[in-house]
Amino acid sequence: MAGTVRDRSSFRPSLVYVAPDAVDDALTGRVLARLGNSASVHYLGERGDPLREEVTGIENGPLEFSAGKQRLLLTRHPGAWLKSCPGTSGHVCCNLWIVNPGEGCPLDCTYCYLQSYLRRNPTLKLYTNTSDMLREIGERAAAEPNRLFRVGTGELMDSLVWDDLTDLTLELVPFFAKLPNGLLELKTKDDYVENLLSLRDVHKGKTVISWSVNARAISEADEAKTAPFEARLAAAAKVAEAGYRVGLHFDPLIHFEGWEDGYRDTIRTIFQRLSPSAI
Structure with a gap:
C-alpha cells in the first residue's frame, strides 16, 4: 500500500462557491486551477444571484452531512485568527494555540466530532486571506517574545488534506522556521507530504507532523477516505527522514472485540517502520 498513488478524487468537491471578497486572492486561483x-x-454575491438562497440553506439548514462534503466555499476569514485552546474543565490544558485555515473535512470518519459540531453548517470552507493569518501570528508572537506559541491547524480540518490544492504548507513551514518562539503542528490522516519534503532544507525543525492512528480494524471500518494506516506510516517515515519531528495520536481509543491484539499490532508496526528517536 505504501508504494501506491492514492486517488484523491474521491474526496474532492463537486461544487465550489467563491465569495466576492475571495475572487482575487491567490489561494482561490490556485485551488480553482x-x-x-x-x-x-459558482461566483456568489452578484445582484439577483440565484445561488444566494441555496448557500443560505447550506449554512443554516439541515443539509445531509455527506452532501456538505461535496461543496466547498472559498471565502475570507472574518475576525481574529489565533485563539488559545479552550481546554476542558478538570483536565490539564495542552496550551496549544489554534488557527483554522478552513472548516470541515472531506474525509469521513464515523467517530469524528466534526460530524456533530458542524452538523448544521456542513459546507467545507477554505479561507483565502492567509497573509492576514501569518501577519497576526507574527504580531502576537513578537508581542510576547518569551512565550512559546505552539500553533496547530488541525482543530476544524485535516491539516494536509487540501495541501495539494492550496500549497498552504509552502507558506506555513518557512514562516515558522523564521519565528523564534513559534512551533507549527500539522495534524492529519492524509499521506500527501510532497510539499513538506520539498522544504527539507527550510523547516529548521520548527514543524511537527502528527498522524492520527488506530487499530487496523478501526481504520478500515470507520475511517473512510483517509490514507490507509500503512500509507500514513510511510508518509511519516519520509518526513522523519527529511528531518521533521513526527507525532502519533491514538485518538480516539476504541474498545472492540480483540482490541488488545489490535492495538498491540499497531504499536508493533509503528516501531517496525519508524525509529523511536523520530517520534
Missing part, C-alpha cells in the same frame, strides 16, 4: 473541470464553480 488545480480542480480544473472536476468541479462546477
